[in-house]
Amino acid sequence: MICTVPDHRRTRRWLEARLWSDRGATQASGSLRQSLYEVRQALGPHAGLLGSDRDMVWLSGVVTDLETDPAGVADAIASGREFLEGIDIRDDAFEDWLSAERARLGTRGRMVRHPEAAGPRRVPLLVQVSGIGEGPVAFLPIALASEISRLIDDLAEVEIHHLGPGSAAIEAPERGLRLTIEAAQFDGTLHLVATITNIAQRRVAWTRRARFPGHPAAAIESGDFARLAYEAAEAAHAALSLAVAPDSEIWAQVRQAQAVRAIFTFEREQLLRADRLLRESIDVMPTAQAWAWRAFLCQTLTLERVRHDFAAARDEAESHTFHALSFPGRNATVLAMVSQISAMLAMDAAAAFASAHEAVQINPLNPYAQYALAAAYLRAGDLKAAAGHGRTAADISENAANGFFFQGISALIALAAGDYEECMRIYSAISVRAPHFRAPLRALTVLSLAKGDLARAERHAAALARAEPCFTLESLLHDENYPAVTLRKMGLLHLADQRR
Numbered sequence: 001m002i003c004t005v006p007d008h009r010r011t012r013r014w015l016e017a018r019l020w021s022d023r024g025a026t027q028a029s030g031s032l033r034q035s036l037y038e039v040r041q042a043l044g045p046h047a048g049l050l051g052s053d054r055d056m057v058w059l060s061g062v063v064t065d066l067e068t069d070p071a072g073v074a075d076a077i078a079s080g081r082e083f084l085e086g087i088d089i090r091d092d093a094f095e096d097w098l099s100a101e102r103a104r105l106g107t108r109g110r111m112v113r114h115p116e117a118a119g120p121r122r123v124p125l126l127v128q129v130s131g132i133g134e135g136p137v138a139f140l141p142i143a144l145a146s147e148i149s150r151l152i153d154d155l156a157e158v159e160i161h162h163l164g165p166g167s168a169a170i171e172a173p174e175r176g177l178r179l180t181i182e183a184a185q186f187d188g189t190l191h192l193v194a195t196i197t198n199i200a201q202r203r204v205a206w207t208r209r210a211r212f213p214g215h216p217a218a219a220i221e222s223g224d225f226a227r228l229a230y231e232a233a234e235a236a237h238a239a240l241s242l243a244v245a246p247d248s249e250i251w252a253q254v255r256q257a258q259a260v261r262a263i264f265t266f267e268r269e270q271l272l273r274a275d276r277l278l279r280e281s282i283d284v285m286p287t288a289q290a291w292a293w294r295a296f297l298c299q300t301l302t303l304e305r306v307r308h309d310f311a312a313a314r315d316e317a318e319s320h321t322f323h324a325l326s327f328p329g330r331n332a333t334v335l336a337m338v339s340q341i342s343a344m345l346a347m348d349a350a351a352a353f354a355s356a357h358e359a360v361q362i363n364p365l366n367p368y369a370q371y372a373l374a375a376a377y378l379r380a381g382d383l384k385a386a387a388g389h390g391r392t393a394a395d396i397s398e399n400a401a402n403g404f405f406f407q408g409i410s411a412l413i414a415l416a417a418g419d420y421e422e423c424m425r426i427y428s429a430i431s432v433r434a435p436h437f438r439a440p441l442r443a444l445t446v447l448s449l450a451k452g453d454l455a456r457a458e459r460h461a462a463a464l465a466r467a468e469p470c471f472t473l474e475s476l477l478h479d480e481n482y483p484a485v486t487l488r489k490m491g492l493l494h495l496a497d498q499r500r
Contacts, residue, residue, distance in 0.1 A: 002059050003066065004101060005322060009058040014315035021093035032057075100282060100323075122159035123240065123250045124176030124199075125152060131182045140190055140216040141183040144229060147365055148179060148194070151233030154333040154366055155260075156240060156253050157287050175200045175250045177236050189213045194232055198239045205239035206232065226365045226396045234400040252285035256293065263297060264402045266436040266467075271297070271306050288327040292337040295320035299344055303483045304438050305468050310481070317341045335359035336368035343379060352376050360389075367397040367406045374409045378416060386413050404433040411443070412486065420447050436467045442476060446487050449496035457500070473500075 001018070002010050012032060019035075020028035036057065040047040051058045065073055077083075083102050089095075127149055129141045149160050158177075178197040183190060189211050196206040210228050212219035219225055240250070241257035259277035262270040278294045281287075298317035301307040321338045336359045343352035353376040359369035374389035390409040397403040411426035424447050427440035434440075441464040448457035465471045475482050477497045487493050 001097070002057060003062065003064045005319070007058075008060070008062060009056050011056055011311070011315055012052075012054075013311040014319075015057060017309065017312040017315070018093045018097050019089065019091060021091055096279070100279070122157040123253050125149060125158040125160045125236075126163055126176070126178040126199075127160060128163040128179070129181045129183070131184050137185055137190055137216055138183075140212060140219055141181045141192055143216075143220055144192065144194070144225065145179060145181050147225075147229040148232045148236075150363055151230055151366060152177070152179075152236050154289075154331055154363060154368075155233060155237045156257065156289060177205075177239060179232070179236070190216070190219070194228065196232060196236045196239055198242065201242070205242070206235035208232070223395050227399050229365055230367060230396045231399040234397075234402065238401065252281040252287075252290070255281035255284075256287070256290050259297075260293060263293070263300060264405060264434070266300075266304060266434055266438070268304070268306050268436075268467075268469075271301055271304060275301070286323070288324045288329075288331055288334045291320045291324035292331075292334040295324065295341050296337045299341060303344075305470065305483065308481075330358065330362055332359040332363040332366040332369045335362070336366065336372040339372040339376060343375060349376070349379055353380065364392075365396060367393040367400075370396065371406050371409050374413070378409070378413055383413060383417055386416075404430045404437075408439065411440070415443065415486065415490070420451070423447065431463070435463065438464060438468055441467065442484055443487065445473075445476065446484070446492050446496045449500050450492055452499050454500065457496075 001015065002008050012029070016025075016028035016032050020031045023031065036050065036052055040050055043050060049060055049062055051060060084098060087098070089098075127145050129145050145162075149158070152158050153160070176199050178195075178199055180195045180197070182193045182195075185191070190213075192210045192212070194208050194210070195204055197203070198205045208228060208231065210224065212222070212224065237257050238261060240254055241261050255277045259274040259281065262274035262277065265271075274297055275294075278290055278297065281290050282294070295317040298307075298313045298320065302310055302313045307313055318341065321341050324334050325338065335355045339352045339355035339359065342348045342355060352372070356369065356372035356376045359366065360373050363369060370389045370393035374386045374393060377383075377386035377389060387410070390413050393406040394403070394410055397406040407426055407430055411423045411430070414420075414422040414426065424444060427444050430437060430440045431444065441460055445457050445460040445464060448454075448460055461471075461473055464476075476484060477493050480488075484493065
């Protein structure tokens with residue numbers, strides 16, 4: 001378990017949570033101490049290789065075939081061998097971890113190579129642009145198709161095929177997506193119709209008309225272009241979630257898309273369902289995006305108070321981000337998720353900023369990347385830079401189904417700037433679109449109390465209690481472990497407690 005992370009170090013809490021999850025903290029800690037003693041006894045003269053302190057357990061000067069012979073590992077797995085074959089530890093948490101590791105290494109028979117050795121089967125994405133002649137104006141629909149394709153690839157593993165007069169014919173797949181952009185020019189205005197079709201269902205999943213007056217270069221720089229591109233990509237990902245096809249090659253991607261839709265409901269049962277769907281997806285086809293979403297979900301389950309074991313959730317999320325980053329290439333959404341985990345769970349501001357900055361460089365039209373960079377600047381105290389990237393994230397995602405989520409960073413920036421009215425305005429709008437989202441309701445409750453508006457505070461607290469069954473006002477105001485760090489740091493919890 002220690003050797004499956006690059007630095008061969010695990011926290012004691014992480015090990016205890018997977019090997020003795022059915023025991024209390026004191027018992028689990030004692031069991032780990034006893035096991036470390038027994039391992040050192042078994043190592044004899046090499047006992048010094050196993051190190052430990054109050055927080056961590058590590059191995060020094062030890063390597064495994066996972067690192068020294070990845071090709072041999074892949075061949076062994078392809079021949080039917082399993083990672084940790086024959087081990088029998090009857091703990092559900094350990095079994096979950098072992099299943100995830102075996103899936104990552106391809107031991108379920110669907111993948112027979114480590115991520116560096118071979119990629120997963122990708123979702124076919126057929127892209128076709130038609131109806132426009134040559135010249136500068138023809139570039140706009142082509143650029144739009146390209147940007148939508150990039151954004152879809154950020155969200156799911158896709159295999160892009162551009163269809164047109166000069167493209168090679170391909171056999172039409174049974175599953176996947178088709179993106180068509182039809183264009184025509186009238187009186188100096190370019191009119192576009194963009195359509196996403198679910199190939200398996202043979203029906204239109206999303207369509208939108210748009211028009212771009214003026215020069216194509218100016219149109220591409222406009223907010224309308226970015227909004228249309230992300231709306232189409234998000235709709236395409238949502239369309240995948242409806243393609244229930246357990247016998248198809250894209251089944252794992254379907255599960256992942258379903259999980260993402262469930263996450264953004266912020267409902268307790270849907271969040272737990274998302275966790276199950278992502279596990280199933282990774283069991284069949286581990287991808288960088290799926291691991292990143294699992295990390296993001298760990299954070300969400302903790303912040304939404306579905307899980308209360310912060311230390312275990314942090315370690316689990318860090319493990320998931322390691323898996324996500326072990327795949328070749330760089331993905332803007334994955335790096336954005338890694339940035340969020342680094343900042344909120346690992347408390348590593350430098351790593352969070354570096355990941356977010358790289359994500360924006362890779363794809364500046366990705367709202368997850370812009371959101372992550374805004375959050376990084378906010379934690380650094382640069383409110384001007386944070387506001388700029390926050391507005392960009394909100395503008396790009398304005399018309400998308402999950403657009404409300406990206407508005408949240410603007411509310412936090414307003415809160416940090418002391419503009420409580422603006423913060424409440426944004427959070428009120430978010431709560432209308434996502435009534436189960438706890439973070440806005442917590443801020444609205446506290447700010448209403450701080451203003452002395454007790455009736456409004458009671459309404460928000462009642463809504464929060466419906467979304468979070470175990471919620472009490474006392475826990476929000478006085479429990480140091482309750483996820484209201486920003487409100488606590490700004491002294492708003494103390495102020496609200498005085499005014500109530």
